[in-house]
Amino acid sequence: MRLPRTLLRPRPLPPPPARPGEVLAxxxxxxxxxxxxxxxxDVDLEVRAGEVLALVGPNGAGKSTLLAALAADLPAAGGVVRVHGRPAAEWSAPELALRRAVLPQQAALSFPFTVEEVVRMGRAPHPASPDEDDRAVAAAMAATHVSGFAARPFPALSGGERARVALARVLAQAAPLLLLDEPTAALDLKHQExxxxxxxxxxxxxxAVVVVLHDLGLAAAYAHRVxxxxxxxxxxxxxPAEVFSERLLSEVYDHPVEVLGHPRTGATLVNPKRNL
Structure with a gap:
């Protein structure tokens, strides 16, 4: 029996390493x-290799929509999104999966896959290489502190544990562009940090890492750009030190905000003003 031509196509190869500062989206x-x-x-935005870009703003500002558009998961009604220099629509799904990895807000699975099986799903876009897959999965689970419950079923985990497993899947995908939608929302202080x-x-x-955050303090501390x-x-x-002004943030969030320098380190601190 002759196989369909689509089944005979070789899998695409991962892109070469990005140059520092290269625009990946x-x-x-x-x-x-x-x-x-x-x-x-009329949104213009560049995402560059070697930096963390935080998307911040009030509810309904368009943060998650922009992330989904950069991931080529939402079509543009106007303008264009480029991924690795090409219009997103010109990449096939397998090619995109090797170039960008996406962490959605909600990590839901209907079947009782184990934690390790979920993380291993991140290796699906890559040509089969059992040793390399094992190393990538182990490294991703270690980095997100989920190795200790690798055999547990995903649906039995807490919300915070699920969030960390979902992030491990994204890391195992080993794409050079990471798009993370509120990765700290369900996490305690230790795991947020x-x-x-x-x-x-x-x-x-x-x-290149794009992360949607609500915590302006985390954005100020960890993002290269916001x-x-x-x-x-x-x-x-x-x-952050340049664009986090009290006037702008108070306007954008429709709530008085104060921006201070840390008394010991000088790092930018952002807090809502409270009358207690």
Whole structure:
């Protein structure tokens, strides 16, 4: 029996390592509609290898929509999204899976896969290499502190444990562009810090990391750049120390905010003003 031509195609190979500062994803005059509502309009943004870019802003500002558009999971109503220099629509799904890995807000699985099996799903885009797969899976589980319950069924985990396993799957995928939607939302303080340190480590190793955050303190501490979204547009884009101003943040969040320097380290601290 002759196999269909599509089954005879070789799997695509991973891209070569990115150069420091190389643009791995970009939105140019991007507009995105969800139903009848225009969620993003005229967004210009670049994501570069070697940096952590935090997307911050109030609820409904378009952070998750922008992340999904950069991942080529949402179509553009106008403008263009480029991944590794090419319009996203020109990549096949297998090619995209080798270039970007996506962590959604919710990690849901209906079947009782074990933790290790879920993490191993991240290796699906790669040509079969059992030894390399084993190393990647073990390293990803160790980095996210889930190795101790590798044999447990995923549905039996707590919300925070599921979030860490889902992140381990993304890391095992070994794509140079990581797109993480609120990876710290279900985590305690220790694991929030661990995840953001991991983001910095991946950027230091040459990856580009985009992370949606609600905690402005975490964004100020760990992001190389922040893009502040407001009403579907980018209100500011730059290093946290430059764009986190009391005036802008108070305007964007419609709540008084204070920005301070840490008394010992000088690091930028962001807090809501409270009358207690």
């Amino acid at each position: 970009a939105a140019e005059a991007l507009r995105v509609r969800l139903g009848t509502r225009e969620v993003l309009r 661990s995840v953001l340190r991991l983001c910095r480590a991946r950027a230091h190793a040459g990856d 893009a502040i979204l407001c009403a579907g547009g980018v209100a500011a884009d730059g290093p």
